[in-house]
Every structure is written in C-alpha cells, then in structure tokens.
Amino acid sequence: MKTRTIYRVLSLLAVFATLVLWQACKPQAPSDVTTGDASKSYVAPGKYDEFYNVVSGGFNGQMSIYGLPSGRLFRIIPVFSQFPENGWGYSEETKPMLNTSHGFVPWDDLHHIALSTTKGEHDGRWAFGNANNTPRVARVDMKTFKTVEILELPNSGGNHSSPFITENTEYVVAGTRFSVPVGENTDVPISSFKENFKGYISFISVDPADGKMKIAFQLKTPGVSFDLARAGKGPSHGWFFFSTYNTEQAYTLLEVNASQKDKDFIMAVNWKKAEEYIKAGKGTKSKAKYAHNVWDESTHTGVSTIMDEVLQLDPSELKDIIYFIPCPKSPHGCDTDPTGEYIVGSGKLAALIPVFSFTKIQAAIANKEFEGEFAGIPVIKYEAALHGEVKKPGLGPLHTEFDEKGNAYTSFFVSSEIVKWNVKTLEVLDRVPTYYSIGHLSVPGGPTAKPHGKYVVAYNKITKDRYLPTGPELTQSAQLYDISGDKMQLILDFPTTGEPHYAESIPASLIMPNSTKIYKIEENKHPYAALGEANTKVERKGKEVHVYMTAIRSHLTPDNIEGVKLGDEVFFHVTNLEQDWDVPHGFAVKGANNAEILIMPGETSTLKWKPLSTGVFPFYCTDFCSALHQEMQGYIRVSPAGSNVPVKFSTGKIEDLASGAGQ
Ligand code: K7E
Numbered sequence: 001m002k003t004r005t006i007y008r009v010l011s012l013l014a015v016f017a018t019l020v021l022w023q024a025c026k027p028q029a030p031s032d033v034t035t036g037d038a039s040k041s042y043v044a045p046g047k048y049d050e051f052y053n054v055v056s057g058g059f060n061g062q063m064s065i066y067g068l069p070s071g072r073l074f075r076i077i078p079v080f081s082q083f084p085e086n087g088w089g090y091s092e093e094t095k096p097m098l099n100t101s102h103g104f105v106p107w108d109d110l111h112h113i114a115l116s117t118t119k120g121e122h123d124g125r126w127a128f129g130n131a132n133n134t135p136r137v138a139r140v141d142m143k144t145f146k147t148v149e150i151l152e153l154p155n156s157g158g159n160h161s162s163p164f165i166t167e168n169t170e171y172v173v174a175g176t177r178f179s180v181p182v183g184e185n186t187d188v189p190i191s192s193f194k195e196n197f198k199g200y201i202s203f204i205s206v207d208p209a210d211g212k213m214k215i216a217f218q219l220k221t222p223g224v225s226f227d228l229a230r231a232g233k234g235p236s237h238g239w240f241f242f243s244t245y246n247t248e249q250a251y252t253l254l255e256v257n258a259s260q261k262d263k264d265f266i267m268a269v270n271w272k273k274a275e276e277y278i279k280a281g282k283g284t285k286s287k288a289k290y291a292h293n294v295w296d297e298s299t300h301t302g303v304s305t306i307m308d309e310v311l312q313l314d315p316s317e318l319k320d321i322i323y324f325i326p327c328p329k330s331p332h333g334c335d336t337d338p339t340g341e342y343i344v345g346s347g348k349l350a351a352l353i354p355v356f357s358f359t360k361i362q363a364a365i366a367n368k369e370f371e372g373e374f375a376g377i378p379v380i381k382y383e384a385a386l387h388g389e390v391k392k393p394g395l396g397p398l399h400t401e402f403d404e405k406g407n408a409y410t411s412f413f414v415s416s417e418i419v420k421w422n423v424k425t426l427e428v429l430d431r432v433p434t435y436y437s438i439g440h441l442s443v444p445g446g447p448t449a450k451p452h453g454k455y456v457v458a459y460n461k462i463t464k465d466r467y468l469p470t471g472p473e474l475t476q477s478a479q480l481y482d483i484s485g486d487k488m489q490l491i492l493d494f495p496t497t498g499e500p501h502y503a504e505s506i507p508a509s510l511i512m513p514n515s516t517k518i519y520k521i522e523e524n525k526h527p528y529a530a531l532g533e534a535n536t537k538v539e540r541k542g543k544e545v546h547v548y549m550t551a552i553r554s555h556l557t558p559d560n561i562e563g564v565k566l567g568d569e570v571f572f573h574v575t576n577l578e579q580d581w582d583v584p585h586g587f588a589v590k591g592a593n594n595a596e597i598l599i600m601p602g603e604t605s606t607l608k609w610k611p612l613s614t615g616v617f618p619f620y621c622t623d624f625c626s627a628l629h630q631e632m633q634g635y636i637r638v639s640p641a642g643s644n645v646p647v648k649f650s651t652g653k654i655e656d657l658a659s660g661a662g663q
C-alpha cells in the first residue's frame with residue numbers, strides 16, 4: 001500500500017513536471033505564427049490535387065478522403081459505422097457488413113489505415129482499417145471507395161496495433177491492445193492476469209488476386225499490451241516489429257502501474273519462421289467465434305458468415321518466432337525506415353529516441369546476446385540491437401515517418417512539434433511547432449520502401465483557437481508542411497472530420513485512372529433487381545411485400561402501390577437504371593425508421609419499412625437528380641390487416657374513380 005502511494009506521488013510529480021515543461025515550450029498564439037508560402041497549397045478551381053490523402057476517422061469509425069495539398073474533403077467512406085449519407089448499415093444489403101459475433105454493431109472506432117503495397121511500394125488497390133472496440137479489420141476497394149470486406153478477430157481486445165501490412169500485402173497484421181483470458185474457461189479473477197491473460201497477434205492473409213482476407217494464424221504471446229507495429233522491408237522482409245507497453249502486466253490504474261519499468265519491449269516477429277512451423281504441421285486449431293463479412297459486387301449485397309476455428313502458434317514452445325528488445329518507456333510508435341534496416345521506437349515517456357539496427361538484431365540473435373527471458377521469450381541486450389539514440393529530440397515522441405532522402409520526421413505530443421532528423425547520423429536537423437499536440441503525422445509514402453515525400457501532415461489532438469469556435473466541440477485540426485527544402489514550412493491548416501489518427505497519401509495517378517464510374521446494369525445479379533421498367537412488380541410472400549422498383553430521371557416505377565396491409569413488412573428494392581456517372585437516386589418513405597437509401601447507377605439497394613398505421617404514405621427520391629427531381633415521387637397505400645384490397649401497382653396510369661373506389 002505504502003509503495004503504491006509513493007509511486008502515485010512520483011508519477012503525479014512526473015506529470016506535473018511534464019506540464020510545466022509543456023507550458024514553457026507552448027507554441028505561440030495563432031496570430032503570431034508566420035507561415036510558409038500559402039500559395040503552395042493552392043489548387044485552382046477545376047484543377048486536381050496531386051495526392052489522395054486517406055485518413056482514419058477515429059471515433060466516427062469511418063475513413064475520409066482529402067486532396068493534398070489543398071486539404072479539401074472529397075468523401076467519407078463508411079466502414080465500421082452506419083452512415084446516413086448513403087444508407088451504409090441501414091439498407092438491407094449493407095447490414096450484414098456490420099454483423100459480428102456480438103450481433104449487429106452500428107458504431108466503432110477506426111484508428112489506423114494501411115494502403116496496400118507491392119514490393120514495398122504503394123499499388124493503389126486497397127485500403128485497410130481497424131475497428132478498435134470490437135476487433136475487426138476492413139478492406140476498402142480503391143476502385144469504388146467502398147468497404148468490401150470486414151473480418152472479426154477473435155482473442156483480441158482493443159485492436160489498436162492494427163492494421164499493418166507486409167511488403168507485398170501478403171499479410172495484414174493486427175495485435176491486441178488488451179491481453180485477455182484465453183482457453184476453455186475465461187471466467188477467471190482479473191487478479192489472475194499473469195497466469196491467465198495472453199496477447200494475440202493475428203496474421204491475416206490477403207489473396208493477391210481478389211484481396212480476400214483470412215486469418216492464416218495467430219501468435220500467442222505473453223500478456224502485455226501491443227500498441228503499434230510495422231513490417232520489415234528489404235533486408236528485414238519476413239520480420240515484423242511491435243511496440244509493447246504494460247510489460248509490468250498491471251491490470252488496474254495503468255497510468256501508474258504500467259509506467260514502472262524503465263524499458264518495455266519492441267517485439268520482433270520472424271513470420272517466415274512461423275510459416276515454416278505451419279508447413280511442418282505445427283500449431284493447434286482452437287475454437288473461436290468470429291464474423292467474416294464479404295461484399296459481393298455483382299449482387300450489391302454483403303454476406304456475413306460466422307467462423308468457428310483459428311490456427312494458433314505458441315512461440316514459447318516454437319522457438320525463434322519472437323524476440324523482445326528493450327525499448328525506453330512505454331513505446332507508442334514503432335516504425336521501420338524505407339531501407340528496412342532501421343527500426344525506430346518512440347517511448348511516450350522517454351527523453352530520447354532509440355533506433356535499432358536490423359543487422360545488429362540478427363547478429364545478437366545469432367550470438368545469443370540475451371539479457372534474459374520474459375515469459376519464456378529471449379530478451380536481446382539493448383546495446384546489442386541499438387544503432388544509436390537521437391538525443392534530446394523533444395518531449396513525448398509518438399510516431400515517425402520518412403522521406404526519400406534518408407530523413408525521419410517524428411511527432412512530439414508534449415512539446416507540440418515535428419522534429420526532422422537524419423536516420424543514419426541521428427542528428428536533429430529541424431523542428432517546427434504544431435498547433436497543438438500532434439498525434440500521428442504522415443508523409444506521402446512515408447511508411448513504404450519508396451516515399452513520395454514533398455509534404456508532412458500533422459494530425460493534431462488539440463484544436464483550441466485555430467478556427468472559429470463552434471461551442472465546446474471543435475473540428476479536428478490538420479496541418480500541412482512543405483518538406484521539399486531543408487526547413488519545414490507550414491503552408492496550410494485544414495479541419496478534418498472525426499478524429500484522425502493515422503493517414504497515408506498516395507499519388508492521384510495510382511488511383512484516378514481506375515476509379516469506377518458506374519455499375520454496369522447488365523452485370524447486376526441482385527435477386528430483387530428490376531433490370532428495366534418492364535420488370536418492375538410487387539409480390540406478396542406471406543406478410544412480406546417485395547417491391548421491385550426502378551429509378552431513372554425523373555420517376556420511380558411503380559409510383560402507385562396498393563394492397564399492403566397492416567402487419568406487413570415492405571421491402572423497397574430500388575434499382576437505379578442510370579448508366580451515367582454521378583447520377584445517384586435516393587429513396588425515402590414516410591415513417592421509415594431507417595431514413596433513406598442512396599443508390600448508385602446500376603445498383604440495387606433495399607429499404608425495409610414496416611407501416612404502423614393505415615393510410616396513404618408518400619415516398620420520393622432524396623438526391624437532387626434533375627430539374628424534375630422534385631416530381632420524382634409516389635404513394636403507397638396501407639389498408640387494415642383484414643382488408644381485401646388486392647396488390648396492384650402502376651406508373652402513369654390514370655384510373656377512373658369507379659374502378660378503384662370502395663376497395
Ligand atoms: Cu492516435 Cu495510432 Cu490510436 Cu498514436 S494512436 S496518436
């Protein structure tokens with residue numbers, strides 16, 4: 001008890017000292033800030049940006065797409081959260097994409113994105129994102145900017161160290177933040193952490209042809225927290241590096257109890273070795289329940305399958321898969337440089353940045369230069385793995401990105417700055433303030449073997465006085481710096497949606513030519529599609545009424561529907577017959593509690609509606625599609641449960657009252 005109080009006091013003192021230091025080096029007020037040449041971020045009307053900036057949405061659970069250098073927002077791609085703007089997670093087709101072993105989860109937290117690479121370079125095919133809370137990895141197709149696959153990760157809690165990709169996107173890798181009890185009985189005392197709690201790293205294989213994901217294997221690790229990671233590249237291809245914290249294995253008041261040790265670990269994983277063990281028949285199949293949701297482009301529908309098994313390897317028995325390397329004070333970022341030789345650990349509470357050498361790590365393993373073991377895993381001697389330390393770089397290093405000239409850029413949360421340093425000489429070259437308290441940063445191509453350079457974007461955690469105030473809740477603040485010269489120059493502030501954590505930028509030339517414009521109507525295999533107005537109909541199946549509807553400028557077919565009865569569920573399957581770029585139609589019906597849907601050209605989408613009263617209900621197109629958009633509307637009649645109003649439907653039919661009245 002006494003020791004704990006002392007720790008507590010010490011840690012509070014440390015926090016206090018940090019805050020004092022922070023005040024001392026707090027950046028100036030916005031009006032005092034001189035910026036670089038703002039015209040460098042100017043993209044004239046009608047001109048395109050040079051880069052797509054793919055940004056995680058943090059607590060909004062989505063990804064967003066900006067242009068660089070303009071900072072203009074182009075799109076929010078719904079991933080792990082329902083999105084009223086286009087009906088993601090509301091339409092019947094998209095609901096299965098948000099299914100999990102815990103049922104339908106309408107909102108999650110997306111921290112990191114990863115763009116697919118081939119030979120370590122951006123290939124423009126897919127963007128991956130992680131769900132933190134209910135652990136999942138999603139794949140977005142960069143042709144359609146649509147989430148096409150979501151894979152849940154069993155035995156994980158707080159999927160933060162995720163997703164990170166190997167050089168050729170062989171694997172997307174995800175590490176658990178929370179270690180959790182595993183095995184048959186997980187109903188154990190929390191205080192049994194050391195005995196019962198384990199960490200898991202999932203290696204998800206990605207089919208090179210179509211991108212399909214599958215959990216290839218999981219590594220069972222000692223019970224610690226994994227924070228971030230990077231794959232090796234070039235000479236270190238075949239290896240993976242994870243930052244860990246809470247190697248104290250605390251299970252309460254982590255702010256104090258997980259900050260006791262002077263050093264935590266970087267965990268080096270030899271995944272080629274793991275593959276060898278699997279080939280040799282090692283590993284055990286364990287029961288696990290997780291959802292695998294796949295979007296089918298031809299039916300425009302997601303299918304959710306619950307999986308029941310996962311292959312696991314235990315590196316405490318299967319030697320040479322993992323090694324620990326001591327790394328000062330609760331490392332957050334763990335980044336590998338473009339050459340693959342250097343691994344940078346950023347200790348949140350450290351006053352220096354250690355840079356490890358892959359060559360030295362290999363030599364240390366070969367020569368058994370270990371300082372001992374941690375839970376059965378060898379710990380390499382710090383000095384044996386170390387290339388060197390960047391001295392006095394700043395306070396609170398978080399993340400490091402690289403340019404094409406051998407420089408590194410590290411974000412410092414506490415001292416609110418970006419520091420540029422040379423990877424080989426470890427010399428600090430330049431520093432610029434950020435407004436305020438930067439989290440992640442992103443250099444175009446920064447995590448790849450071939451950075452595109454030019455800019456660094458700061459994703460700041462505190463916005464304060466940078467924009468017109470909007471009450472207690474402010475926009476998030478990103479800042480763009482020109483890094484083409486020796487000195488970094490701030491050239492743009494731009495607000496962002498959600499809370500961006502990580503982001504990557506990719507040259508527009510790798511994405512733009514492949515961007516899908518329409519879905520071909522003749523390829524539409526949706527079971528309820530009406531491929532042409534002649535195929536529209538209304539079908540009753542018991543208490544379900546299926547409306548095969550079409551939308552084309554400027555009418556819905558059918559636009560008069562009768563014969564629905566109270567107690568029925570009505571499914572509006574709307575096919576957009578347009579074959580023209582940028583002509584979506586929308587659909588909404590009065591009283592529908594899932595609002596509306598937005599349907600792209602050639603696509604079919606379904607809105608389910610359960611009327612709760614009799615009467616005539618209007619429906620209409622929600623997307624301004626033509627001069628006669630406001631005429632794009634119709635009526636559906638709902639009669640009492642026992643009525644004998646027959647099912648009928650039409651468009652453009654004028655009935656004389658006598659034939660329709662009284663029914
Ligand atoms: Cu924001 Cu990558 Cu969740 Cu660092 S993490 S800041």
Ligand code: CUA
Nearest residue numbers: 621623625629
């Ligand atoms: Cu279709 Cu408005």
